[in-house]
Amino acid sequence: MKIYNTLTGKKETFVPLYQGRIDMYVCGVTVYDVCHIGHxxxxxxxxxxxxxxxxxxYDIRFVKNFTDIDDKIINRAASEGLPWDKVAEKYIKKYYEDMHRLGVADADLEPRATGHIKEIIEIIKGLVEKGHAYEIDGDVYFSVPSFPEYGKLSGRKKLEEMLAGARVEVDERKKNPMDFALWKSSKEGEPAWDSPWGPGRPGWHIECSAMVLKHLGQTIDIHAGGADLIFPHHENEIAQSEAYTEKPFVRYWMHNGFITVNxxxxxxxxxxxFTIEEILQRFDPEAVRLFxxxxxxxxxxEFSNEPLEEAEHTLERFYQSLERLDDFLMLPEGKHESSPAGFDDENGIIASFKKHFVQAMDDDFNTALAIGHIFELIKEINRFLDAKPAGAKAKELMSGAKRELLEAAGVLNVFNRTPSEWQRALLKIKKVVAEEHAVLKEDVQITKFEIDIESLIAERQKARxxxxxxRADAIRADLEKRGIILEDKQGKTAWRVKI
RNA sequence: GGCGGCGUACCCAAGUGGUAAGGGAGAGGUCUGCAAAACCUCGAUGCAGCGGUUCGAAUCCGCUCGCCGCCUCCA
Structure with a gap:
């Protein structure tokens, strides 16, 4: 398995510190507002x-934090007229709502900065003792020149060069302009914890060092986050942690790219x-995840509506094919055996799908390629079914293909609903069912709507x-106006929501 | 000023030395009462431009052009 490591700027073969086990930490969010699509x-x-x-x-221990104390939270508390910790609670709750809808599972551990003040103070004390940090008027700063390797993650070599064009307002009291706060003294009325340097709160970077150390250890396998965290956040984490433990902090650094607009x-x-909430009012969450x-x-x-609509079409294609596959598997067996030639080849698309999927994911988690393979398999399944196969052998091949498909889907956590669940979700998101009804009595209303459609289909069938x-075409046209497409298949008429 | 990234068909997008995945849109066909869906066929002699290395380059090197990111809080 290969992972691109920001530290070396290369794809590297991934070897965990302990065989079979992975310690992974992801920087979560600062909970002062709702999350956007970048989060x-x-x-x-x-x-x-x-x-x-x-x-x-792998036995993976996956930790993701919440930054629940910070200047932005304090400011937000002032503007919302809420205590700072209520602000944090509010947006943590909102975070879970949004992320659960997007199919993001909770981490094994989701520690918060304010739950680790004791550990943070311990580390800062150690850094002061070792000469890596100093106190001024109740603030404690990390001394960047005391850590010669500073800059190794972000590729910054000379401190002077960094400062030349930088837009940093330098705090005059710091010994070196690059020094950063480990502990900030609190003003009157601000949240504060007791410390050897007086009442205050932790700086931003130190919480991650403390939580990694406490929950995972001195050296972890993977530390991840958005690319904007490389500097200064992760650079500073390395400096603090390695100065304190004198051990390598992280073996593989992973950073995701940005969402852009124009x-x-x-x-x-x-x-x-664009907030997650507003996007989910217009698009199915699974489509967003697939996108x-x-x-x-x-x-x-690049964020825009078009690729999200395309993602919905992509899902439609997937679920249509899955339904077709299910229909085939439900067919009575019969004695007749017929499978088109070539589909059960060892090197054919069906047999080699799993291998290809793993290869794609093993190569620095190439989910785009992996999804490409899923659609190669879909196409192959459709081709197979087009040939009107029959018998136990054909079913075995198709149920195997379905198993592979759903296993891969489970890994990505997309394509894992049933076709009818997908259609129901579309009924709501595309507002085919009147909004007030959908909101008031969701499933009851939708079921009634479905019964209506079924009776129209029956009426049309008689006409046909x-x-x-x-008459048949009029019914079809009328339903299409209401957002429902009819498809006449072998022996039955199916309906689906127009995207 | 320093450091880094990107530029692949009409659109999205994979591909880091071996002869251009996948999806959407489009054209033609099969199927269908007609549709829809599905499938088949067509579609970049070329991967921003120029030059170089190589038997061979979208992939490596150099230069040029364009766009973006980080250096301030940021996923």
Missing amino acids: ARSAVVFDAIRRYFRHRG KEKMSKSLGNF LLQTHYRSPI ESKDWA
Whole structure:
């Protein structure tokens, strides 16, 4: 398995520190506002990667933090008129709602900065004792010159060069302009914890060092996050952690690319962001997840409606094919045996799918290629079924193909509903069912709607039998206006939601 | 100013030395009462441009052009 390591700038063969086990830490979010699609990308990508590790048989310990104390939270508390910890609670709750809808599983451990003040103070004390940190007026700073390897992650070599064009406002009291805060003294009325340097709160970077150390250990296999965390956040984490433990902190650093809007990074400050909530009002969550996984995790993704609509079409294609496959598998067996030639070849698409899927994912988690393989398999299954196969052997081949398909789908956590669940979800998201009804009594209303459709289909069927094509076509056209497409198949008429 | 990334068909996108995955859109065909879906066929002699290394390059090297990111909080 190969992983691109930001530290070396290369794809490397992945070898965990302890055989069969992986310690992985992902930087989560600062909970001062709702999440946007950029946060979703990071969460979805590392969720898929975590699932893949598990699929490959690793015992993975997966930790993702919440930053629940920080200047932005304090500011937000002031503007919302809430206590700071209520602000954190509120957005943690919202985070879970959004992420669960996107199929992001909870981490094994989801520690919060404020739950680790004791450990943070311990580390800062150690760093001061070792001469890596110093106190000024209740603030404690990390001394960057005391850690010669500083800059190794972000590729920054000379501190002077970094400062030349930088837009940093330097705090005059710091010994070196690059020094960063480990502990910040609190002003009157701000949240504060007691410390050897007086009441204060932790700096941003130190929490991750403390939580990694406490929950995973001195050296971990993988540390991940968005590419914007490389500098200064992860660079600073390395400095603190390695200065404190004198051990390598992280073996593989992974960073996901940004979501862009008009080619520019989506960000709060530019105001060009779309929240997960508003996107999910218009698109199915599975389509959003698929959209995010159809591009390699390190490449930028340009955000717009079109690829999300395409993702819905892609899902439609998948579920239509799955339904067709299910229909075939439900068919009575019969004695007749007939399978088209070539489909059960050892090197054929069906037999080699699993190998290809694993190869793609083993190569730095190429989910885009892996999804490509899924659609090669879909096409092959459709081709097979087009040839009107029959008998036990054909069924065996198809049930095997279905098993492979769903196993791969499970790893990515897309394509894992039933075709009818997908259609029901579409009924809601495409607002085919009147909104007030859908909101008031979801499933009851939808079921009634489905019964209506079924009776219209029956009426149309009668018209067709008496060759009253005008009547049959009128019913079909009427349903299409309401967002329902009818498809006449062998022996039955199926309906689906128009995308 | 320093460091880094990107540029593949109409659109999205994979591909880091062996002769251009996949999806969408489009054209033609099979199927269908007609459709829809599915399937088949067609579609980049070429991967921003120029030059070089090589038996062989989208893939490596150099230069040029264009776009973006980090150096401030940021997924």
